[in-house]
Amino acid sequence: MRSINILDEISDGKLYDIEDMVKADTCGCDGCSDCCHDVGDLVMLTPFDVYEITSYLGVDFDELVGDKIQLREDNKILLPYLKMQDKNKYCSFLNKEGRCMIHSKRPNICRMFPLGRVYKNDDFKYFLQIENCPKDNLKDVKVRDWLGIKNYYENKKFILEWHKFIKALTFRLKFMRDEKEIEEVNKIILDNFYRIKIEGDFYNEFMKCLPEVKNRLGII
Numbered sequence: 001m002r003s004i005n006i007l008d009e010i011s012d013g014k015l016y017d018i019e020d021m022v023k024a025d026t027c028g029c030d031g032c033s034d035c036c037h038d039v040g041d042l043v044m045l046t047p048f049d050v051y052e053i054t055s056y057l058g059v060d061f062d063e064l065v066g067d068k069i070q071l072r073e074d075n076k077i078l079l080p081y082l083k084m085q086d087k088n089k090y091c092s093f094l095n096k097e098g099r100c101m102i103h104s105k106r107p108n109i110c111r112m113f114p115l116g117r118v119y120k121n122d123d124f125k126y127f128l129q130i131e132n133c134p135k136d137n138l139k140d141v142k143v144r145d146w147l148g149i150k151n152y153y154e155n156k157k158f159i160l161e162w163h164k165f166i167k168a169l170t171f172r173l174k175f176m177r178d179e180k181e182i183e184e185v186n187k188i189i190l191d192n193f194y195r196i197k198i199e200g201d202f203y204n205e206f207m208k209c210l211p212e213v214k215n216r217l218g219i220i
């Protein structure tokens, strides 16, 4: 997590909540696709992101791995990230016209930009990244409208649970040395959260699955 000092340097110094107004509206971006380049190590895909993308495209998770999604290891945890292409490092979901092919189902991190999240006390707020978007004169917009996330509070509950789980898993794996054991843990994560077919409501299914996986992995 970024420290408050770094946050002061990269933001306008304010924290925003869902009903606040923020100067983040790029008004359609005018053909710019800057934030869709070279973000391969930044856009980690949550199970919700993958559920949205795979349902929209009608494909399985493994059909996207290697082509559009890349598995990356961080702190011994293997998770899916957006795959960048070519020496220009453009996102695999960017089309020739410089538009996102999965715009209505784009990952939450993409949806937020130029906002970011800062986590504190089992909650998070948003901050405005002031240097990263080249567009001038961003307009005022309500955070809720900018994000355009359906069932916002269910989505937020999921994000907080996922964030807590990844933190606990990082701690659990810190002391695990056996490579086969680590591989098995990563397989459990991918199989249970990413390779599943969800018939009903994503959030219900996730909340049902989470305690079972935690139990298997010895995470409280």
Ligand code: SF4
Residues within 6 Å of the ligand: 026, 028, 029, 030, 032, 033, 034, 035, 036, 113, 114, 132, 133, 134, 135
């Ligand atoms: S960098 Fe800013 S203007 Fe360019 S695509 Fe991203 S949000 Fe839009």
Ligand code: SF4
Residues within 6 Å of the ligand: 035, 036, 037, 039, 082, 091, 092, 093, 094, 099, 100, 101, 102, 103, 106, 107, 110
């Ligand atoms: S998923 Fe879409 S919005 Fe996100 S980086 Fe790729 S092209 Fe851009």
